[in-house]
Amino acid sequence: MKAYQYVVLRLVPRVDRDEFLNVGVVLYCQDADFLEAAWELDEARVGAFAPSCDLDGVRGMLERVRAVCRGETGRGLPTFDKRGQRFGWIIAPRSTVVQPGPVHGGLTDDPAAELERLLARLVRVDRA
Template structure:
């Protein structure tokens, strides 16, 4: 059995009012340099977002999150950043910024199944916890 791969991930955060510093996690970026793997999953919970800011422009938020998905996929439609190699796109997407869409610090782990790892991270970091 092959050794697990090192991966890096960051949560994608929606910070509707940057000055307040309140946020909800709306997605996960997952990268594996050794495999050239870069993936994103976004799950925007509009009700939770509007609870932080009832005046939030959800259409704008969806466009911003769509840009992240486009850059993650890469290719000519993703602009100059989308032309970069996957690892460079990951670093660009996880760069610190003060905007309504941000990322958490980057964390690392080991895995041998990227789909299962993504599902686990979404469950732990993005989705509303189920009652125990």
């Protein structure tokens, strides 16, 4: 088993109200050399929560987080060589529409499967 840390990405359409929807997860496992983001934007749910929210802008922010995880640079993205540095940048508090929640931890043998499990548990709405 390998230790990992994760953070839930929150959609905060009005930072002054401090209300949010969970829209993604970033998982970092140093021992497995793994850093990845997964997200799912339920347009109907966001529309009910924040009708004037710019969904394309939110998708762009979520894709930027994914790009940082993968070490992409340019287009205003930070340049960090190590995954731990990139995770640190992602979890830094910010006052934007997409914000990281608190950092949590766990143990896993399969970080990719754990990322999907966390996305299903913390982001996806039960459609049953």
